Amino acid sequence: MNDNETTAHGESGALAPAGGDGALETRSTTELDRFENPGLPPHVHRAADDDPKAAKRAEKQVATLFGLSMLSTLVFLVGYFAIHDDWVFFFPGLGQAKTLNVVLGLSLGFALFFIGIGAVHWAKTLMSDEEVVEERHPLGSSEVERAKAVKVVTDGGESAQINRRPLLKYSLGGALGLFALPFVLQVAGSLGPGNVEELKETLWDPKYNDGKPIRLFRDPERTPIKLSDVTLGSVFHVMPETMEKVYEEGKHVLEQKAKAAVILIRLNPDDIKVQKAKDWGVDGTVAYSKICTHVGCAVGLYEQQTHHLLCPCHQSTFDLTEDCAVIFGPAKRALPQLKITVDDEGYLVAPQGFKEPVGPSFWERAR
């Protein structure tokens, strides 16, 4: 068995191998009845070891491979200067490709590849393939060395008087423990503002429009939508009128869009099975948040026949006829509905904003 072995298999605690009433002798007896390692097989010479001609051939092959690498590098250099930026060509099976990228990539690839193949071929044909045996030694230090190390440490502690003077030990511990705090505080305190109440607000809140209802604007055209524009089965991607101010200021555009995106769809009013959903719409035209309640992708694949909205990220499916309840997938909550009406000029408006936070769930969401 192994020299390094300290404990034989299974010899630990109250356990022993089965069938040996706790004694390890069973093992040792089977150990005796074992085959013996026959040792390394005799070495077989390769052609190039004995035949100078074969060795010469191998040398030529390796040199050719290195030569091919140099040739490829040349192609790269020429290609870098000679190939026009907007040349493209058709590559069978792969489609349209940028000539520059293909030529540079292939030449660089072959330049590297042939160096590699050449080196490996060299190693396999000409370098000694006679196996070498190296002995292993146990990794752990000897008992003497361990004792020495322990002594160095204890002597050091002794000399520092750390055990005799506990006050030093504890005050040092305290100082080392506390000095990390400024760093933690600096990072934690300064990484970002923590106004999580923002998560519950969107630009659909009338307070962003002096308390007046907010018009629905097409995205990305940024034009108001008349009820009469919305034909049966049509789908509009919508942003609030209040986004206009944000665009003008040029600040937090994406942050606001990420919460305010809405999808507007016109159904046959009779298809809508939930009274509230019908009431919050106009003639079967309903608006829902487009931000998935799972982890926030834009839900926008609309299936006309089934009236399903599908999220492309993890396939949560929301049923428009059921007030956008989840009928499949990992999301739990329905998409929040945006109440809409029509103003005096016939444009669609949202009078009250969302009544619940949009987007993915968070701890304080229901508070």
Place this chain on the structure above:
Amino acid sequence: MSTINADRPADALRAGDRQADQERAESKPLGGIAGWLDDRTGAAKGMSFVLKKVFPDHWSFMLGEIAMYSMIICLLTGAFLTFWFVPSASPVVYDGSYIPLQGVTVSDAYRSTLDISFDIRGGLLIRQIHHWAALVFCVAILVHMGRVFFTGAFRKPREINWVIGSILSMLAIVEGFAGYSLPDDLLSGTGLRAAEGFMRSIPIIGSYVSYFVFGGAFPGEAIIPRLYAVHVLLLPAILVGLFTAHILLVFLHKHTQYPGPGKTNNNVVGFPMMPVYIAKAGGFFFIVFGVIALISALVTINPIWGYGPYDPSPVTAGSQPDWYMGFADGALRLLPGFLEFTAFGYTFSFNVMIGAILLIPIMYTLIGVYPFFEAWVTGDKREHHLLDRPRNNPTRTGIGVAAMTFYIVLFFASGNDLMAIKLHLSINDLTRLFQLLIFVGPPLAFWITKRICLSLQRADRQKVLHGRETGVIWRYPDGRFEEIHAPLTPQERWVLVQHESPEPLVITAETDANGVESPIARKERLRAKLSHFYFKDRVAPPTPSELEAAHHHGDHGVETHEPEAIEAGGAPARETIKADRQN
């Protein structure tokens, strides 16, 4: 592993080799720059130690090399990318040479990535190599981990390296995700959008975590520069540090080797670093780099110009993360919505948190502790330098395949939409199938794998006892046909008989000296149960006496292939053909 004393005739033949090397080295004085350096560093001692190190040869040992090389390729090409990439989310109007996007307001990060792709000569190639190398890196790490697991290379003294490797593998995923998010295109932004949703699902602090990470409301302008620092500085430093420790430990431990004639637990049989490994491993670096460059020349990856800049409202159909994130994405698709609920006015989103926040740390913790678990179950405290053939440890191999099955089911679940479209199946049915498979698949895979391993072991036994099938059929006077089996050479046989087949541990002392049931015994009982689970089904390797028994009539001293009746003694009925007597 049962090992053998070193002094065998074959070894004695080799004993002189290394000494001869040394003498040759001593015969040439060290001069010039090398001598100058050695005067100041004493490096020659270490050099000859390192250059003479012996490495065993096997194709599966190249998997770790592929991981190492693709990481180096990422480092090299990544440094190039930093010359042109601008990690900023500030809006700019694109005016580069890609016509469809001219005049569009995009982030500086996106603009600069477009510039790398279109206006910097060879820039696209560097981007493509960087991305392909990252993908290869993640594959190679996983396959390398698989090799280490199935051969038991993680056993003492290599547990630390297994833990380091697990951390490396986890960080590689994070590093890849950070890089993937940098160009700020529609897909990477959607990935960050989802990541923000993940953070929010953490109980109590989730919303704050999201605000801290993004520097305010999503997406903000802080995330790109922060991820950049993580991607090019923080994680590469940790990766390189851990990787260096990993390689140093490999040197220190000396590489494991597969069992074979002449190979013992106390030696390493292979080729020296200089010149064979420098040539082979160095050459292999160029091969890996070359192949990745060839792929990058021909297969476009992450064509961000086609996706457009990030905007939270457009829909990205078929959005898929890079492959190494697939399993986590799949978990998110399979977790049912009812795991989200409200209690005491607070929202618990376990449908998100389990897959997005807990899965990866839990998975890697389980992976990281496995060596310690197995060592505890087997009670084996010896050093192991000879690898297991996977079949010789059926339970471990079964556990590994079960874990792989779990991973693969999650991975395929992340493609449920694509599969539904390609195969014309209902996505709902597919998802339910995956939900079922995630529970049924791993146990089934375990059972099947274990059975296969045991059968393979039995086949090995047969081969040792009755020889290898020759394909030669004999016809006997009574009309029977029988295939002739040729005996194995001692070298061939050794591979099949060298392993140990441990028996399960049993409790010997359930009570302490006073006859009271001791708490230790309770813990040990669990251990005995686990040991039973590991080793109850075993096929013992054949012993010389069994081989003897298998061709008992070899005693006649004459080789005859004449069929004879065989005596009983539990021997299988086919045992009419004798193998040559060995030993």
